[in-house]
Amino acid sequence: MKLGVCYYPEHWPKSRWLQDAQDMRDMGIEYVRVGEFSWSTIEKEPDQFNWAWLDQSLDVLHQAGLKVILGTPTATPPKWLVDKHPSMLAVNEQGQPRGFGSRRHYTFASLEYREECRRIVTIMAERYGNHPAVVSWQTDNEFGCHDTILSYGAADLAAFKIWLKEKYGTIDALNKAWGNIFWSMAYRSFDEIELPNLTVTEANPSHRLDFHRCCSDQVVAYNKLQVDILRKYSSGRDLVHNYMGFFTAFDHHKVGKDLDVASWDTYPLGFLDQEAIYTAEEKQTYLRTGHPDFGGFHHDLYRGCSNGRLWIMEQQPGPVNWAPHNPSPALGAVRLWTWEAFSHGAELVSYFRFRQAPFAQEQMHAGLLRPDASKAEAAGEATQVNQEIDQLASALGIARNELEALPSSGKVALMFDYDACWALDIQPQSQAYRYLFWSYRVYEALRELGLSVDIIAPKSDLSTYEMLVLPAQVTVDDELLAQLNAFEGVLLAGPRTGSKTESYQIPEQLAPGKLAQIMPLQIERVDALPDHTQLDVNGRWGQGKLKHWHEQIATQLPVLLEDEAGLPVLVGEQKRFYLGSCLDNSLLKTSMAKLAELAGLETTYLPRGVRLRERGNVIFAFNYSQMEKCFTPTYVGYKIESVIGSERLAPAGVSIWLKHKTV
Numbered sequence: 020m021k022l023g024v025c026y027y028p029e030h031w032p033k034s035r036w037l038q039d040a041q042d043m044r045d046m047g048i049e050y051v052r053v054g055e056f057s058w059s060t061i062e063k064e065p066d067q068f069n070w071a072w073l074d075q076s077l078d079v080l081h082q083a084g085l086k087v088i089l090g091t092p093t094a095t096p097p098k099w100l101v102d103k104h105p106s107m108l109a110v111n112e113q114g115q116p117r118g119f120g121s122r123r124h125y126t127f128a129s130l131e132y133r134e135e136c137r138r139i140v141t142i143m144a145e146r147y148g149n150h151p152a153v154v155s156w157q158t159d160n161e162f163g164c165h166d167t168i169l170s171y172g173a174a175d176l177a178a179f180k181i182w183l184k185e186k187y188g189t190i191d192a193l194n195k196a197w198g199n200i201f202w203s204m205a206y207r208s209f210d211e212i213e214l215p216n217l218t219v220t221e222a223n224p225s226h227r228l229d230f231h232r233c234c235s236d237q238v239v240a241y242n243k244l245q246v247d248i249l250r251k252y253s254s255g256r257d258l259v260h261n262y263m264g265f266f267t268a269f270d271h272h273k274v275g276k277d278l279d280v281a282s283w284d285t286y287p288l289g290f291l292d293q294e295a296i297y298t299a300e301e302k303q304t305y306l307r308t309g310h311p312d313f314g315g316f317h318h319d320l321y322r323g324c325s326n327g328r329l330w331i332m333e334q335q336p337g338p339v340n341w342a343p344h345n346p347s348p349a350l351g352a353v354r355l356w357t358w359e360a361f362s363h364g365a366e367l368v369s370y371f372r373f374r375q376a377p378f379a380q381e382q383m384h385a386g387l388l389r390p391d392a393s394k395a396e397a398a399g400e401a402t403q404v405n406q407e408i409d410q411l412a413s414a415l416g417i418a419r420n421e422l423e424a425l426p427s428s429g430k431v432a433l434m435f436d437y438d439a440c441w442a443l444d445i446q447p448q449s450q451a452y453r454y455l456f457w458s459y460r461v462y463e464a465l466r467e468l469g470l471s472v473d474i475i476a477p478k479s480d481l482s483t484y485e486m487l488v489l490p491a492q493v494t495v496d497d498e499l500l501a502q503l504n505a506f507e508g509v510l511l512a513g514p515r516t517g518s519k520t521e522s523y524q525i526p527e528q529l530a531p532g533k534l535a536q537i538m539p540l541q542i543e544r545v546d547a548l549p550d551h552t553q554l555d556v557n558g559r560w561g562q563g564k565l566k567h568w569h570e571q572i573a574t575q576l577p578v579l580l581e582d583e584a585g586l587p588v589l590v591g592e593q594k595r596f597y598l599g600s601c602l603d604n605s606l607l608k609t610s611m612a613k614l615a616e617l618a619g620l621e622t623t624y625l626p627r628g629v630r631l632r633e634r635g636n637v638i639f640a641f642n643y644s645q646m647e648k649c650f651t652p653t654y655v656g657y658k659i660e661s662v663i664g665s666e667r668l669a670p671a672g673v674s675i676w677l678k679h680k681t682v
């Protein structure tokens with residue numbers, strides 16, 4: 020449990036660096052990320068390098084005992100480089116190149132740009148690979164930020180043709196897989212293929228899905244190119260990339276395989292304001308703390324992307340600048356977010372940024388320091404967390420650096436599949452339905468019951484889980500089917516599971532495709548509803564509403580919930596269940612509680628806005644609401660010892676307890 024900051028020495032006079040380093044140390048900061056946007060400072064003219072500032076700033080940080088995460092500067096290529104290779108620019112869906120003057124002005128598929136990346140990363144890695152301050156490298160910055168994964172230029176088309184040839188071998192195989200007999204779309208050769216933009220009406224969904232997969236694979240290859248260089252010149256350092264919130268445009272599981280740690284950038288208030296998933300009421304209630312599951316959902320998702328190792332590379336420290344509205348966090352919210360991250364297994368929480376910049380795009384974005392270097396509110400909260408980490412370690416009777424060994428996995432797994440997300444976004448059928456949002460609401464229901472959840476990739480090991488939820492596992496292939504069949508815990512498959520083949524066609528036996536082999540049922544029709552329509556649901560497992568998506572299920576399985584017409588909504592027996600509709604929050608929660616009970620898991624109906632997380636025998640509670648909440652965790656056969664806070668949780672409050680066996 021360590022603290023860090025994002026720092027830009029190139030933004031400040033050299034005379035300030037030592038003071039900054041000392042201030043960081045005083046706040047308990049151990050890690051500093053530098054360099055990720057510094058290409059034009061390093062290489063102002065082609066092949067003319069200015070290393071002095073980076074040499075000196077790394078030395079200052081090192082002498083102060085700080086550890087450096089060095090960013091490769093490839094998210095911001097300099098102007099001269101773009102002018103040299105204009106075809107490296109990404110092209111938007113309307114066919115226009117995206118210009119210079121901000122950042123991320125490149126397409127992942129550009130081979131010319133990849134060569135430039137190879138050059139600059141090699142030079143940097145040779146120079147700093149063994150620098151004693153450098154303990155880690157961040158590749159690039161936020162792949163895909165500002166909508167830069169799908170690009171529609173010549174470089175992207177060239178990459179797509181190669182990708183398709185490798186996948187299909189023959190054009191006939193592609194035509195068949197895509198169903199190109201429809202609307203006379205058949206191609207005679209791979210050379211004829213175009214990108215799925217600028218078509219008169221909707222392009223073929225199979226075409227779009229393959230294009231999305233190809234673009235995602237370009238990100239994987241682009242990242243891998245940098246990883247290979249860094250491993251060669253800087254062995255033993257942790258390689259990491261910083262992912263984003265509610266961002267699914269590339270397969271993070273695939274990128275994560277090449278990295279040592281998954282990190283992400285968490286801006287709870289910015290996302291609350293900006294995202295369509297949140298209701299007006301939620302935006303009001305959680306205005307200053309963010310939604311209670313925003314942090315947890317992403318911590319658990321990204322922890323599953325790199326073998327369980329998680330960092331927070333950028334933590335919101337105050338108001339940001341980029342959301343439609345940018346309110347201030349509640350007093351204590353920065354502390355709350357930091358502890359929530361640690362409770363989900365984060366090894367590091369690093370604040371963005373150390374000092375607010377008085378210039379350029381992000382001048383209204385807070386830092387731990389204000390532009391005049393005085394301490395902003397979050398500096399005190401970071402210092403407080405630093406002291407509390409010591410308190411927790413001493414209550415456990417272990418050294419501070421041993422806290423990382425506390426287990427962070429839960430007993431419930433939620434399967435998250437990027438491919439399913441693209442597939443369902445391509446043809447949502449009801450605009451009210453989004454795979455990501457539905458998965459988030461399922462996660463929310465589990466967390467409101469006090470359950471600790473792991474969000475896992477398809478094909479992950481299932482053996483440690485008592486309960487598994489597939490929110491909408493669109494494609495069920497033989498391998499997944501065998502795994503599900505062997506799974507001994509309680510399984511819930513959600514609506515749209517098994518509804519498409521890998522090439523985006525309806526399976527011969529209809530949805531849920533191969534899943535029907537272990538859950539005998541068939542989906543005969545779908546009622547895809549607008550946002551304003553909710554239908555009544557009743558049954559043995561409770562009553563409430565369904566919305567967005569409602570399948571007509573034909574089955575002999577016992578019916579646990581049914582719709583107004585008496586048709587099945589939730590069916591199953593023993594340990595296998597199928598849900599054909601999106602349920603409202605409260606019915607979803609009671610259904611999850613029944614499943615958890617069948618799985619032998621203890622649940623608690625938490626007060627609104629309160630969340631709970633366990634790591635080994637440490638219990639964390641968080642209050643995201645604006646009111647004080649009373650909550651004492653109870654476990655059969657255990658007694659509870661308070662370490663930080665009490666059963667009275669102030670607004671934005673945190674309490675930590677230890678759980679001891681009584682027998």
Ligand code: GAL
Pocket residue numbers: 160161164284286333339340341371381384
């Ligand atoms: C992130 C980005 C940072 C900074 C920050 C502002 O998306 O990685 O460079 O822009 O947002 O909140």
